[in-house]
Amino acid sequence: MAEPQVEVRRSKRRRQTVSAYRDGDKIVVLLPARMSRAEEKRWVADMLSRLQRSETRRRSPARESDEALIQRCLELSARYLDGRAQPRGVRWVPPMRTRWASCTPSEATIRVSQRLRDVPGWVLDYVLVHELAHLLVPGHGADFWKWVRRYPKTERAIGYLEGISAAAQLGIGLDDDAEEPEAAAR
Numbered sequence: 332m333a334e335p336q337v338e339v340r341r342s343k344r345r346r347q348t349v350s351a352y353r354d355g356d357k358i359v360v361l362l363p364a365r366m367s368r369a370e371e372k373r374w375v376a377d378m379l380s381r382l383q384r385s386e387t388r389r390r391s392p393a394r395e396s397d398e399a400l401i402q403r404c405l406e407l408s409a410r411y412l413d414g415r416a417q418p419r420g421v422r423w424v425p426p427m428r429t430r431w432a433s434c435t436p437s438e439a440t441i442r443v444s445q446r447l448r449d450v451p452g453w454v455l456d457y458v459l460v461h462e463l464a465h466l467l468v469p470g471h472g473a474d475f476w477k478w479v480r481r482y483p484k485t486e487r488a489i490g491y492l493e494g495i496s497a498a499a500q501l502g503i504g505l506d507d508d509a510e511e512p513e514a515a516a517r
């Protein structure tokens with residue numbers, strides 16, 4: 332993921348507290364109005380590293396290996412898809428040009444772009460549920476989304492992925508070649 336943009340906002344109402352949050356691809360740091368430039372610099376660096384640490388903690392254990400990834404898929408299938416999606420293989424693959432992930436329903440295999448290794452766990456989970464749902468329903472019709480939306484953070488995760496794709500000008504859509512026989516990615 333690209334280096335974040337940082338926006339510093341100073342507030343007169345704010346006396347002591349410094350805080351920071353992520354707004355899409357940007358990080359907003361809130362500072363008291365009367366802070367010196369030197370203090371500002373120190374605090375911004377400090378808040379960025381704190382935020383990064385907390386985001387790192389929220390990454391998925393599935394990032395570690397293909398085994399961890401398939402394990403996560405089985406958990407998600409059990410939890411959201413009544414255990415009906417049973418992938419035979421799930422792998423991390425080098426970044427794909429236009430896709431976050433893809434699946435081949437006839438082989439029950441799923442490939443996930445390494446670009447997703449550092450996203451929060453709940454975003455990766457959405458991608459996995461999406462691909463797993465293709466093992467049940469090819470294409471992106473209403474039946475497909477009925478399964479996917481059982482995962483409660485679906486809309487938020489779609490927004491997150493659009494945000495990082497736009498920010499990095501990657502033009503990546505979560506789409507895949509699930510519509511057999513030939514890919515019909517949107």
Ligand SMILES: [Zn+2]
Pocket residue numbers: 461465470471505506507509
């Ligand atoms: Zn899809």
